[in-house]
Amino acid sequence: MRWRKAGPLMVSRVYVEKKPGFDVKAKSLARELVNILGISHLSDLRLINRYDVEGIDEVLFRKCVTSVFSEPQTDIATTSMPLTPKDAHIFGVEYLPGQFDMRATSASECIQLISQGERPEVRSAKIYVLLGDLSSADIEAVKRYVINPVEAREASLQPRKTLRMNLARPETVETLHGFRELNNEQLASFMTKRGLAMDQADIEFFQSYFKEEGRDPTITEVKVIDTYWSDHCRHTTFGTQLHDVEIDDAVVKKAFARYLDIRHELDRDKKPVTLMDMATIGAKCLKTRGILKNLDESEEINACTVNVKVDVNGTDEDWLFLFKNETHNHPTEIEPFGGAATCIGGAIRDPLSGRSYVYQAMRVTGAGDPLTPIAETLPGKLPQRKLVTTAAQGYSSYGNQVGLATGQVTELYHPGYVAKRMEIGAVVGATPADHVRRETPAPGDVIVLLGGRTGRDGIGGATGSSKAHTAESLEECGAEVQKGNAPVERRLQRLFRRKDACQLIKRCNDFGAGGVSVAIGELADGLHIYLDNVPKKYEGLDGTELAISESQERMAVALAPNDVEKFLKISHEENLEATAVARVTAEPRLIMEWKGQTIVNVSRAFLASNGAPKHQSVHVEKQGTWKPQWPGATLGQQMASLVSDENVACNKGLSERFDSTIGAATVLMPFGGRWQLTPSQAMVAKLPVDGETTTVSGMAWGFNPYLTSANQYVGAYLAVVESVSRMVATGFDRHCLYLTFQEYFERLRQAPERWGKPVAALLGALDAQLDLGIASIGGKDSMSGSFEDLDVPPTLVSFATGLGNLDHIISPEFKRSGSELALITPTYRDDHTTPDVSSLLAVYDFVRSCMDDGKVLAASTPGYGCLAESLFKMAVGNRIGFSLDEKMRPDDLFTPLYGSFVLELAEHDLQPEHADLFKVTRLGMTTDAYAIGTKDEQIDLMPLQELWESSMEPVFPYRRKGATVSPLSFDATSQGIVRHAPAVKVAKPRVVIPVFPGTNCEFDSARAFERAGALVSTFVVNNLTPHAVAESAGQLAKEIRSSQILMIPGGFSGGDEPDGSAKFIAAFFRSPEVTEAVNILLHEHDGLILGICNGFQALVKLGLLPYGDIRPMDRGCPTLTFNTIGRHQSKIVRTRVASNLSPWLSGCSVGDIHNMAISHGEGRFVASDEIIKHMTGTGQIATQYVDEKGTPSMDMSVNPNGSVLAIEGVTSPDGRVFGKMGHTERSTTGTFQNVPGNYHQPLFESGVRYFA
Secondary structure: OOOOOOOOOOEEEEEEEEOOOOOHHHHHHHHHHHHOOOOOOEEEEEEEEEEEEEOOOHHHHHHHHHHHHOOOOOEEEEOOOOOOOOOOEEEEEEEOOOOOOHHHHHHHHHHHHHHOOOOOEEEEEEEEEEEEOOOHHHHHHHHHHHOOOOOEEEEOOOOOOOOOOOOOOOOOOOEOOOHHHOOHHHHHHHHHHHOOOOOHHHHHHHHHHHHHHOOOOEHHHHHHHHHHOOHHHHOHHHHOEEEEEEEOOHHHHHHHHHHHHHHHHOOOOOOOOOHHHHHHHHHHHHHHOOOOOOEOOOOOOOOEEEEEEEEEOOEEEEEEEEEEEEEOHHHHHHOHHHHHHHHHHHHHHHHHHOOOEEEEEEEEEEEOOOOOOHHHOOOOOOOHHHHHHHHHHHHHHHHHHHOOEEEEEEEEEOHHHHOOOEEEEEEEEEEEHHHOOOOOOOOOOEEEEEEOOEOOOOOOHHHHHOOOEOOOHHHHOHHHOOOOOHHHHHHHHHHOOOHHHHOOOOEEEEOOOOOHHHHOOOOOOOEEEEHHHOOEOOOOOOHHHHHHOOOOOEEEEEEOHHHHHHHHHHHHHOOOOEEEEEEEOOOOEEEEEEOOEEEEEEEHHHHHOOOOOOEEEEEEOOOOOOOOOOOOOOHHHHHHHHHOOOOOOOOHHHHOOOOOOOOOOEOOOOEEOOOOOEEOOOEEEEOOOOOOOOEEEEEEEEOOHHHHHHOHHHHHHHHHHHHHHHHHHOOOOHHHEEEEEEEEOOOOOOOHHHHHHHHHHHHHHHHHHHHHOOOEEEEEEEOOOEEOOEEOOOEEEEEEEEEEEHHHOOOOOOOOOOOEEEEEEEOEOOOOOOEOHHHHHHHHHHHHHHHHOOOEEEEEOOOOOHHHHHHHHHHHOOOOEEEEOOOOOHHHHHOOOOOOEEEEEOOOOOOOOOOOOEEEEEEEEEEOOOEEEOOOOEEEHHHHHHHHHHOOOOOOOOOOOOOEOOOOOEOOOOOOOOOOOOOOOOOOOEEEEEEOOOEOOHHHHHHHHHHOOOEEEEEEOOOOOHHHHHHHHHHHHHHHHOOOEEEEOOEOHHHHOOOOOOHHHHHHHOOHHHHHHHHHHHHOOOOEEEEEOHHHHHHHHHOHHHHOOOOOOOOOOOEEEOOOOOOOEEEEEEEEEOEOOOHHHOOOOOOOEEEEEEEEOOOEEEOOHHHHHHHHHHOOEEEEEEOOOOOEEOOOOOOOOOOHHHEEEEEOOOOOEEEEOOOHHHOOOOOOOOOOOOOOOOHHHHHHHOOO
16 A cells, blocks of 8 residues: 555654653663763753654654654654743754764654655654753753764754755865965965875875876865875875884894894895884794695785685585774764774674675773763763763664674773773674685776765765874764664675675675775776766765765675676665666776766876875884782782772673674673673684584684783783683684784874884784784774873784684683682793793693593683682682682782683693693682682672672663562463464475564574474565565565464664664554465464564564554553663573463473573563453463573563563464564574573474474
């Protein structure tokens, strides 16, 4: 059914406010303003979402008020501003024009699904209503807190006549007449006026080129070259030629001499000495010596890539393993949500452009102390608390929506990161080798732009990241921040998992810094780009903006002309826009054409020159030492100081907002043990094969900002040692590891002493590579970590990664009491901190052999918090204490022991073959008593655990007490109920799984059904055009009618917007033909329906749960709403089968308890007492959240969302429709090894067996 226009179209407005009890976000913000901002007289706060819509009639708008913009159960929706007290302080906030607004975009797409017409214009705003005796200063403080001028502005409260922007017609691109005649002083003035990142030498070099060309440049050419030559794109700091290297430190001097010897060995004496050379020569050397193997080398610029063998269903196959680390320090500093979101988005697209499926991520960040009072925030800076919380929201929001498991989250705190935040995302990906075709594009080949559209967001991001950061940055850099659209990136992930698509691609590049000019400009030496063909988010962009915009979620692929049509068809099947925008030319020049005008025409040699050569002298000063100290007169007091240190304290409240289990491949949860408290040493996941595998990847990081601040050489060396040691402690073989580095330093300027810091660090990292025989084959540098006179600490984070075997993985939590604890230590150099290399390698091999022989139950390697931190964290996961050997001194617990290992032994005797190379010390025993036992004192671990858990909770809360509730028991057989059986039996029932924009669990769900014996069809809903929407509705209805099972998987439909999950899916299913198909499935074909997480939300919001039919929603209907904590939750919970009425639970008994992965932000089931009573009596409450004793509870550690009666899943009256929040499909062979429990819930088997 298509909606017809019933009258004149105008701007319609609706205000939506959460009802009391559902206003979680308003209450949370009110607490922040009082407790953090100090607005003590604030008595109440209300948040109202305002939507303006243009392009639909009144009838359709009124329908959308209750189906798109609000829910009758949770919201109050009015077409006029809700009544407020006369003394209320009211203001609105809206996104800046051109900034991506997920809420408005999703609302527009939802309306299109209902109307099956064109997408209307939608604008959203948030109205703040402040109550209390507030001064004007209070009001301004609140506005500064909630409005980041980089992305948003105060909104007018007046009605709008139109939403259409008055876009100026873009003028012809300016030619800079007279540019060739400018003198040096005028060139300097030109750079300042135009806001360029290049320096004086670059602009003079640029001018000389155009003198040779015999013409003046266009402003587009200036901007394109400024981007190409930026430090962000071309690593100009790392490429600077270093002369007169003066070194005061003997150890660093020796390392530099070794570096020069390697240059000679590799015949590189005539090459410039640069930071880049120091960073990359280790891999060259190890490859030449035959130590670095399996490197996959090509002309493509993607991610680090190695050739590997992967077990696929018992057979070894040739695969590519890819990994990459990415930073977004500058963007996250000025706009933390968008900056962090696009950090992980950009990290994903690098290996994705290598045609791999990116399946796990790690986040390592650096910040100032977030507990610092907001009043102490420096002018021109955002409060650290605001930075850390909003950046976490941005990164997790994007990664969770894309469907990327985040295996580890760590935030490092150091006062230097007040200068500029550190935001790192590191990812791993893999693909069968035969998916990837690599060829040099030939003249006549076509470049297709794939994915998102182009807007002004991100213009100048590359050069912005290369500029100094000042107090004015917040005001000036708005256009430099990219905005992410995760559902589009998810579609790219799906496309690049298809062999038929990947094998058409000759070369691929992702869009990041520099936009079209770089992403397409790097694909071939000769290119003619037609900027008029570039899809735009809105009109009004000129040629320069189209050339350099860094709008996200875009890919450029080079195709043979004969393959273009086929590739466009496949892209359309995956709901992706794809447009031919350029062709490859024989002449090595980059040409861009816009509106018939050639606005860029430069030679490849000039582009690739990276600007004028840079020269710099270097002075490495005498290196210092780091001696950690945690004050206290007794061991107990020292432990209290340690566990409350922000770099040791529990960060579970931060980590749990990141989905750690999607992909059904997570081997180690971020926190292990029965209590899920022991942090893992590394992240580990099975590779994303189609079937079963025993091949896993791991990744671990290493870095200590305090150590590296004191000694850059030792800090970098030990960063490598720490990352490798963590991998060894997790069960990986050191011979199978690779490295990638993240360098982050202050702006070096022309100060030799400042340049000495990265030189010393890179030499330390180089020595570590050569000593360990492990190469760094990738990395990322960021060299602008300064804010006025503040600098970030010298930073070199090492990431170690590689493949291993599922059966060899070890986790660090103590497994049992009565185990012997051993400390394996290498010998150390004269600094007593750096391990001797021969001894360290012997330790690695000894630990590995002990693991292979089954002698090790748990393993950990000490880092920042020394031996004390390792032992404490090993203890908390299962609440197992330890007693220390009498020979152990308290000081031994607080001495740096990089490269050492704490082992919990399965047997009491370790006999090393080479005892002269390292030391094996008896540490003590694990104990039933949850305490630290020494010869002098017994320290209760429970108070220490409470201190450890509570230290960061003011910033990252994750605990809340709650009462127990009654366990329910409804056994269908004892109730005399005979389960409904289908009239027609089939050996292999057919399952249809629709994939909506935002769906991300379809692969996991399909495999679960296939393992159970079903035939699975996934159907991608296409909403690119009104015709595609209508066609998708018809096709999905056809698929449902020909299936026995409909399964709606998890995800974030439409980004869980507008402000409420699953509205996108519900809107689609309310299409008459889809609704009819569902009715036929249930009532004529005796079919089954399953919804998990987002799918459960959709079933509830359609009325299929608990009523069994699609019906209108009213205020009395149950719903699923925001978790009581007000954020996403991801962890393992326990659920108990309360009823086996449903065929889906026919393989279970009432009372069965299962461990279950959950990951959601809106899982709180809410219903009236009357409905709950009715559902209890009819057996429709299927599963409840329970503690380890099997008791349902409202405690947040048990019930993660606050669902009434601890409800996790419910059914329709006859049980054939089942919805649940827990992800049964994510448990596969070998997953979640560090959290004990029963993970086998025979849900999918029962559903398939129903038709047998």
